[in-house]
Amino acid sequence: MRANYGVGTMRRLIFDHALLPDGWADRVALTIADGWIEKIEPDATGDGERIAGIALPGMPDLHSHAFQRGMAGLAETRGPASDSFWTWRQVMYRFLDRLTPESVEAISAYAMMQMVEGGFTALAEFHYLHHGPDGQPYADRAELSARIAAAAQASGIGLTLLPVFYAHGGFGGLPPTEGQRRFVNDLDGFARLLEGAGKALTALPDARLGLAPHSLRAATPEEITALAGMVPDGPVHIHIAEQMQEVESCLAWSGRRPVEWLLENQQVDGRWCLVHATHLLPAETTAMAASGAVAGLCPLTEANLGDGIFDGVNYLAQGGRYGIGSDSNIELDAPGELKMLEYSQRLRDRGRNLMVRGQEGASTGRALYDAALDGGAQALGRRIGALAAGHRADIVVLDANHPDIALARGDRWLDSYIFVAGKSAIDRVIVGGEILVEGGRHRARDALAARYRAALDGLRG
Template sequence: MAMLHAKSLLGEHGWQKNVRLSVENGKIANLETGVSPAPDDECHAVIVPSMPNLHSHAFQRAMAGLAEMRSTGSDSFWSWRTNMYHFALSMTPDDVEAVASQLYMEMLEAGFSRVGEFHYLHHDRDGTPFANIGEMADRVASAAASTGIDLTLLPVFYAHAGFGGTAPSEGQRRFINSVEQFEKLIAACNATAQNHDGMIVGVAPHSLRAATPDELARVTKMVGSNPIHIHIAEQLLEVNDCINWSGQRPVEWLLDHADLSNQWCLVHATHMTEDETIRMARAGAIAGLCPITEGNLGDGTFPAETFLANGGLFGIGSDSNVQISIPSELRQLEYSQRLHHNSRNAIANVSSSTGRTIFDHALKGGARALATDYGIAAGKTANFVSLDTSEASYLSGDHILDAWIFAETIKVDDVWVRGRKVVTQGRHIARGQIAPKFQQTMKNLLAK
């Protein structure tokens, strides 16, 4: 049993002072408040819950910083996607594992403790399935296990290049499965999960353009009550193409043809009407927001004010993994609303801390989207973060979160996942082994 003491701790019912917590078998066994540390306690100034990262494409970490050159024409999501396909087609299973390990290490150092891996790089470089159809998924699971991050694996069903069952392009050959192949992939992923503590297997129909209505209905039934994630309404071209195909906008179509609930996470959902936004919120579907990527790709601004006013839940993800940062994701979200509404403190309620408001929302919505518990309380999974407040020791309560998110004068110090400390003083315990392998992998990829 490990014993820790925090001068301040953000628990289920708010900030608590002088807290001792005991950790046993990956769970928080007990919390005592208003007590002094025992001689052998590990002492920290501030402890807060760790954050779920609900949307990641691990292999795209290899592109970080390599897609910022303007082409001869106008750049867009679609020109960026061409570059992404180049990397996707060149990576071996060893490459994917090395890149995913680097990424998951960085996520842990940032204060994330579980990742929702929206995994669609399934086959060999020529598009042929591996002898083990779950080979690439196994490499992702291995990267998660070796770094210590919890994993909600979301195998992606991808069958078409466009709405109405358009044949896939050559650049998509590593993603494509029939429904029958995909069912075998889900079975392989479930078998892998049996050997990884805390691993959850959901499903991710890539988008409405990548799956026909019949395929969507079939694949979403393959995981029981586990998470269902889908890209939706990220780009205006996608919205227009969906209208041309069905007469409806993407979120509108999904609301009318799928049984949306809090089992679903709609990733991006950027371009919605007010009616779609209200209906999505009331259906309980989680908004999977990736503010840094959405800004990087020029996607647009999520209608957060209307969504939250109608009881909607959101979580955050790092998507293309161009930057891994909890404060930056949350700050970008809030600033996008300030720019859109020409106001300050756009998401917070009256007399509430903006940092605390968006942190709490992302914590709750992200956990729901990844089918995990959250928060610091007896019986909960021992996933939490200590913060280095040495540069702002004068702060207390919600001002700590405000300073972390908006000023970044506060940093992540230590991180625990299932009671195991995997980050110490901001550095992952295996960084010395993981980072050099990633560096060599990147050199090899760029030489191809």
């Protein structure tokens, strides 16, 4: 559980080095009150809690299905037919069929703990598992949303909860399949679920409620319009154009590709996050960048599922905003997601240092980190992603003595962190002013790992 420092608690942390909005600074003091940064002092003097190392703003994870952490590795066996996202989905349906509220909470808490150890300090949970194994709602319709909130509290990670609306099994309002029975709501039932989810967040500091139409195949146009008004100021996320089969089915239904249809038929703006958006034509890339929406990229999962490669180079050149997410949680690694994003562009275009806007000599690591901070903060709808007054005190501290970064300086710290050392360079992680990770290890790791193992044993039993 999180420590409670009490209302009015103030701390002054002094870091050897820190990445501030206007660049790198040495001996930086952060005055933190009730989890928020009140004051920044470069070249600080005076007393405080000295924390050795290199302080970075904590990275937001803008897309996760936490329960899927428990099935990591189960879909890596070749089947009798050609494997794809769609065959992986059948493995996922079989896995979730046995999940209980207790196992959902235990698996989610373990995943969130690993996110914090891997450099993520806040999470947008795209939560679509709502009902019991028979498809019937729990007595508390938001039972599983409350379990996600409890997992966030146990791990300490910041939370934007996105209850997912899922009503159909294909474009044009097709009926859902048997494997989707735990997801399905009508609009009235979803409104009650959303109300209960909001109540479940009240015990968490600085939690945010948004919502997510699952996809164009799972919600009709009329339903998406109604949903967008249910949380008028909250984030709206949607899966879109992840697979070519989805694009082809959307064309058959509407005569438009998924992103093309969405931008033509909804008021897509800065509170939207379009997750994956893998398969776009150039005109869609241009229009999406102009909309102000965030592209929710999950490079490790997209590689694992064989989704394809987002056109990051052209999107970035047109001012498009993006962030990173862990999606299926096969590997919880913030620098690893950024590295995979850059490497996927290099493999496609046979070039190097591609996700950089700016002059020759600009750091790729810095460009990736800054962009993912900004886009992630926007997608989560929270004051995070910067070491600045008025922001949540979410901080990742790199070990300055790590062999792979010890001789670096400034932006080269980020290049070495992302492309060489990875999460092994993380020494401490602070969320809301609380130190959750020291020496690379979460303070609740043993307890949460034991609950996770017990949950998986129960699923096998």
